[in-house]
Amino acid sequence: xxxxxxxxxxFRGSHYQFGYEQxxxxxxxxxxxxREQQWKVRKPRFVVQQKEVKAAITSFAPWLWEELLGLQDGxxxxxxxxxxxxxxxRIDYKRSGCSIMTGDGYFIRNYDYMPKTYxxxxxxxxxxxGGYAIAGPSQRITGRMDGVNEHGLVIGYNFMHRKKPGxxxxxxMIGRLILESCANVEEAVKMLKEIPHRHSFSYIxxxxxxxxxxxxxxxxxxxxxxxxxxxxxFEILIKENRNHLVDSMNRFNAITGARDTLNDAYDxxxxxxxxxxxVFSKQYRNWAGTIxxxxxxxxxxxxxxALGGNQKPVxxxxxxxxxxxxxxxxxxxxxxxxxxxxxxxxxxAYWTGRK
Numbered sequence: 257x258x259x260x261x262x263x264x265x266x267f268r269g270s271h272y273q274f275g276y277e278q279x280x281x282x283x284x285x286x287x288x289x290x291r292e293q294q295w296k297v298r299k300p301r302f303v304v305q306q307k308e309v310k311a312a313i314t315s316f317a318p319w320l321w322e323e324l325l326g327l328q329d330g331x332x333x334x335x336x337x338x339x340x341x342x343x344x345x346r347i348d349y350k351r352s353g354c355s356i357m358t359g360d361g362y363f364i365r366n367y368d369y370m371p372k373t374y375x376x377x378x379x380x381x382x383x384x385x386g387g388y389a390i391a392g393p394s395q396r397i398t399g400r401m402d403g404v405n406e407h408g409l410v411i412g413y414n415f416m417h418r419k420k421p422g423x424x425x426x427x428x429m430i431g432r433l434i435l436e437s438c439a440n441v442e443e444a445v446k447m448l449k450e451i452p453h454r455h456s457f458s459y460i461x462x463x464x465x466x467x468x469x470x471x472x473x474x475x476x477x478x479x480x481x482x483x484x485x486x487x488x489x490f491e492i493l494i495k496e497n498r499n500h501l502v503d504s505m506n507r508f509n510a511i512t513g514a515r516d517t518l519n520d521a522y523d524x525x526x527x528x529x530x531x532x533x534x535v536f537s538k539q540y541r542n543w544a545g546t547i548x549x550x551x552x553x554x555x556x557x558x559x560x561x562a563l564g565g566n567q568k569p570v571x572x573x574x575x576x577x578x579x580x581x582x583x584x585x586x587x588x589x590x591x592x593x594x595x596x597x598x599x600x601x602x603x604x605a606y607w608t609g610r611k
Contacts, residue, residue, distance in 0.1 A: 260563055260598055261376060261589045262393065262548070266582055268382040275323035278397060279330015287375055288331075290599045291341060294606035304339045304346060312345050312425070316433050316451060319386040323398060342397045344429025346454060353544030354414040355507045355528065355535050356460045358468040358484045362521035363460075363552040364528045365402045365412040366535060367393070370543040371592070372607055376600040378561060378588065380577055382406075387436035391559060391574050393548065399428025400435060406578055407439040408464040408554030414488050416456040417498050422475025424452030430459065441467050449478050456496050460486050464554045472496075485511045503537075503544070510534030525551050531565040540594040547592065563590025 267274050282288050313321050328338045340347065353368030375394055382389040392403020402412035411434050413427045425433065430451060438444040444461040448471040456474035472479045472490045479492040488504035489497050510533060518524050527533050529549040536546045551560030551569060557578070560569035570588050577583065597605035 257591050257593050258595065259589055260371075260374075260547075260592055260601060261587050262378045262561075262563060263376060263600075264378050264380070264583060264586050264588065266380045266577070268384065270385040271319045271322040271383055271387070272326040272385075274381060274383070275326020275328075276330040277326075279327045279332075281330075282327075282397070283331050285600070286603065286605070287600045290372075290603070290605045293604075304336065304343060306335055306339060309339050309343045309345045312452070313343075316447070317387060317437050319383065320398065320432070320436070322385070327397070344396060344399050344432070345425050346423055347396075347426060353488060353503070353537055353539065353546075354412070355511065356412050356414060356486045357511050357515075357524060357528065358460070358462050358466075359515075359518065359521065359524055360466060361553055361555050362524055363410045363412070363462045363468075363554070364521070364524045365550045365552075366528050366537070366546045367401050367548045367550065368537050368539070368544045368546050370607075371540055371545070371547065371594060371596040371598045372605045374547050374598050374600070376598065380572075380574070380583075382578065383436075388439070389578055390432070390435040391572070391577075392431070392435065393550070393561075395428035396426070398432060399426070400431040401428060402550050402552075403431065403435050404552045404554065404557065404559065404574060405435045405439075406557075406574075408557060409435065409438055409440055409444060410462045410552040410554060411435060411444065412460050412550070414458045414460070414486050416458060416472075416474070416488060416490055416496060418455050419496075420475065421454050422452065424454040424475060426454045427457045427459075430457075434459070434461070441465065441469050445469050445471055445480055448473060449480075453478070456490075456493075458486050458490065462552075462554065485515075487511075503539075507535050507537070521551065521553060525549065525560060525569060529562055529565055529567060529569075536565045538593055540592075540596050545592070545594060548590075561588055563588060564592040567591075
């Protein structure tokens with residue numbers, strides 16, 4: 257067991273200013289140093305075209321391009337490098353796990369992935385130049401693994417596969433685009449049908465109406481269904497599924513089998529976060545160990561967040577923050593059962609073709 261942390265970042269202002277401040281924080285950080293080592297052992301397979309990425313991003317959220325410009329100036333990097341790291345378009349994404357359940361007023365999500373990719377940043381951002389205020393853990397700096405916006409729209413995604421990638425956005429950037437651009441599940445579903453997808457994922461959207469949609473998306477098509485549980489297999493686009501779905505089905509069955517015993521949102525959080533309930537995963541070396549559990553309560557805009565298993569979540573009142581009250585806590589800590597290095601904490605947090 258080891259202690260890890262996520263920094264709480266709070267920012268109000270323009271996207272450019274936000275990008276610039278993030279760039280200054282990132283410059284010289286372990287996150288950047290580890291990524292530099294990563295590129296030495298795994299060269300990119302293609303060159304990201306700046307015009308193509310700008311056109312794709314600005315067609316859905318023009319203000320996000322300003323954040324990338326701010327990152328460029330804060331890091332003092334060429335834009336090509338910024339886009340390879342943080343552009344979220346046509347870049348590769350590793351496999352992962354993840355489980356999501358929704359219920360009466362709540363959305364609970366286990367984020368299952370590889371520690372070497374985990375940035376340890378939970379970000380609150382209230383823009384003044386376009387887009388909705390959002391809160392969520394970051395991935396690839398500009399992307400969001402899961403999150404909620406000022407209207408109570410919640411999104412999370414679950415990995416399916418990386419076969420036959422297309423020209424499109426990766427999952428975490430899609431999460432960011434949805435949260436900043438959509439006010440409810442109907443708008444989110446519409447945008448998920450329009451946006452180009454790089455890989456195959458399920459996107460689960462939820463809002464104050466208690467409506468949950470699972471959007472099964474691949475570069476070859478998008479299907480929508482209603483469900484309050486999702487793990488790592490499609491139910492409509494079944495031809496897109498991987499061959500080995502035992503772990504996904506086990507977690508799915510653990511959630512559905514326990515649902516009748518749950519009294520409230522906190523019971524649901526315990527089902528997902530406790531290590532003995534069959535949902536929490538310790539498969540860190542298989543890119544599928546649970547690193548955090550998030551809880552979102554859209555009606556109150558309360559957020560629960562915990563690192564590792566068997567944890568009492570830290571609660572954030574997003575509604576109060578939107579009114580101008582900053583959080584006093586600047587870091588969330590937790591314990592995880594792995595010796596794999598974390599990219600924001602340890603040196604050597606990068607992978608080769610063998611790991």
